[in-house]
Structures are given as structure tokens and as C-alpha cells.
Amino acid sequence: MNTGSDEPGEVAVVADKARTDRPEAGQETGRGLGSRAPEFIRARRVLHLSWQVGVFVVGLAVVVAGIIMLPLPGPGWVVIFGGMAIWATEFVWAQLVLRWTKRKVTEAAQRALDPKVRRRNITLTVIGLVIIGVLVGIYLWKFGLVMPWKIKDQ
Numbered sequence: 001m002n003t004g005s006d007e008p009g010e011v012a013v014v015a016d017k018a019r020t021d022r023p024e025a026g027q028e029t030g031r032g033l034g035s036r037a038p039e040f041i042r043a044r045r046v047l048h049l050s051w052q053v054g055v056f057v058v059g060l061a062v063v064v065a066g067i068i069m070l071p072l073p074g075p076g077w078v079v080i081f082g083g084m085a086i087w088a089t090e091f092v093w094a095q096l097v098l099r100w101t102k103r104k105v106t107e108a109a110q111r112a113l114d115p116k117v118r119r120r121n122i123t124l125t126v127i128g129l130v131i132i133g134v135l136v137g138i139y140l141w142k143f144g145l146v147m148p149w150k151i152k153d154q
Helices: 017-021 045-069 076-088 092-112 115-143
Strands: none
Touching: 045 076, 076 092, 092 115
16 A cells, blocks of 8 residues: 555555544444533533532432332333433443443344244233133132122132
């Protein structure tokens, strides 16, 4: 390969426009990893540190609210991922976790759309509904429309 130079220490660098215009598979478009704080905040260390503490506290409150919502009525997982998205505006580790989660959810969605998997899921659902129907039928045949806590020894 001709680098255009005969000097031993020089290396030619060629910009590959095809690779910079399009992101590779699995890469997000837009900004890279790191803080998304405004420039005037990032320029001042104390202000940036207090910004990060504020983002962490707000994200922590949202994640804790999501964890509380898991056993209670409410969109627990959605709120937890919302808190992670808040953290991802400032912290690289949260950005990496969200990228990994997005990749896994996309892979699971693709597997769920596979015709073999769909047939298996439909078959298992039908079998489960038949078993539940048989059990309800046996209960109604034996006890009638009586609630289980009102059944006397028979």
C-alpha cells in the first residue's frame, strides 16, 4: 500500500466516509458515551459534580419508586427503566446497561416473532387453558357455584 511518504515513522490516515456516515449494527446514532450536561455546567467542576449528584438522586428516587411498584399496582419496570434513562444522561455505566437491555429486548422480540416459537407458545397456552377448563368443570360438577371458603365437609 502506498502511503504517499517514504519516511519510516509516518502513517497515512484515510477517512473512511462509508463507515462514518452509517453506524454499525448494534451502535446507536447520535452522541457517544458520557455526560449530556450543558457545556457551561461541564466547564465548571463543582457545578458539574453537583449536577451529577442531582441527577443521581432524581434517578435513584425514580428507580426506588419503580421497585416499590413491582409488587404494587403500577408500571414498575417502565419506571425503573425511566430512572435508568435519567442516570444515563450523566453516567456511562447506565448508558451501557441501557444499551445492553435494549439489545436483549430486541433479540427477545425477534425470537418471539419466530414462527416455531409462536406455534409453541400458542400450543402451550391452549394446553394450559384446557387444563384450567377441566379443573373448573370438575369443581363445578362436584360443588356447584359455591365459593371454596363456603364449602362444608362433603
